[in-house]
Amino acid sequence: MIVSLENVFKSFQVPGGAPLPVLDNFSCEIAEREFLCIVGPSGCGKSTLLTMLGGLEKPTGGVIRFSGERSSSGPLTTIVWQDYALIPWRSVIDNVSFGLEIMGVPKHQRKAEAMRHLKLMGIEGFDQHYPHQLSGGMRQRVGIARALTNNPEILLMDEPFGAVDAQTRMVLQDELTALWMRDRKTVLFITHSIEEALLLGDRVIVLSPRPARILEEITVPFPRPRSVDIERDPRFTELRLHIWDLLKGGVEKARIEPEATSAGTH
């Protein structure tokens, strides 16, 4: 399944103000079974892009097209949320099987599926716990297990490791990579971290400040399986500095052109 965005334009109507452009003539393609990372400054429109792909927002202009053969039985997309979005009154197992419940899968079958993915994420002993009884890292494991249980065509991940500590983050990155190597699902992964993007992605798209435009698409040259050792590779340092320069350039540009940001005040 290929996702193509053609001249996607998105603006938000703020009450009593000019429309706020968030995505500006955005065109790109996500290839079959690709792990695509997106980095961009805060507030540039990354989450908006993701919610549009997830069917929660409609573009103001342009098209988002999913084409090709389906390779999974689940929904087109499932989002892994930055703040987990777990249902507080449901136990871990009932959270993880929520998607299948919505699809009408019989109870024993969805529980078995959920249990399998809890095992995969290393939290099988916590199936009867409630979200408030878990640490941040464990909550996101539940969030990922829930998305995987859905077996979507495309996994949309919105800064999934943004709220966990550095060590947990490294462990989760490893596990996600291992899972992806196994399943080769198409993944769109949003992150603030250049290092994370280079470690995980086949490709990295660098965005400008709002309204988001593509500054550059970078193909990540490191062979898989990767480990944090790639950070010793001189090409890694070079790419990191390059992306950093792109982002910094965007930030400086935003500062010089205040009208580009003054439209939206929070």
Added chain:
Amino acid sequence: MLAPTDPKAGDKVVAEIRAPQTLQRGPNVVERALRSPVGFLFPAIAVIVLWELGGTFGFIDRIFFPQPSRIFRALERLAAEGVILENLSITLRRVAAGFVIGTIPAVLVGLMLARVKWASLIIDPLISLTYPIPHIATLPLLLVIFGLGSPPIIALSSIVCFYPAVVNTAAGVRQVDERLVQMARNMGASSRQLLWKIIIPAALPTMFAGLRLGLGLALLGGIAGEFVAASEGIGAQTWLYWQVYKIEDMYATLVVIIATGFTMTNVMLFLERRFFSWSKATQKQL
């Protein structure tokens, strides 16, 4: 660069933090008793004992404030005659009817207020207009409409418990975490699934607190209605004993009313703690 300093014998100590020298004493007997599960009873028992003694030694007027022992004897007598059970069951039936009749539409209206845009435009003003009225004041009107007996009492009960239920239901639905709604929509939930699997469960703790307040008010409405509009029921009985000046019997029925209200509220609180413990725990973390 400064070398790290070792604490030497001669150094001046500026501050020191260490474990307390004396072993901390545990709570004493009185405190332990008050903190025990039945601890809330002890202050009440103390008041009753003082009241009793005050009567015995003539500090308290025994006509208007009969001693607890005498009230208890009156209660025993009335219970033995079957007066208590008979009248209490009449009252409870009225209160239950009022609660159900008031609460069901309240929950439906509350859900609509929060989810249907035009509904709130029409119903919101009506509710804010009628909410501040002391609803007990509608009793004469209800008497005109329904006559005497159970109907006006049930009506009053249902009116008073309607408001907290409607307001809390709407508030509960409006507070639903928008992220969960988005999550469920991304999973492909239909609007019916969204309502039953996300919105209603999320609103339930707030809604239920409204029902608890409503149940207390339904009892209040029922008793107040019985004072005026009925010759049966525990409220009517209390009123009757006042009129015929049977002060001890009046107190006995009051005790029954108090115990009823206390039980109702605590059963509801127990259910809240039992079923909605996730809600408090989640709020604490946010």
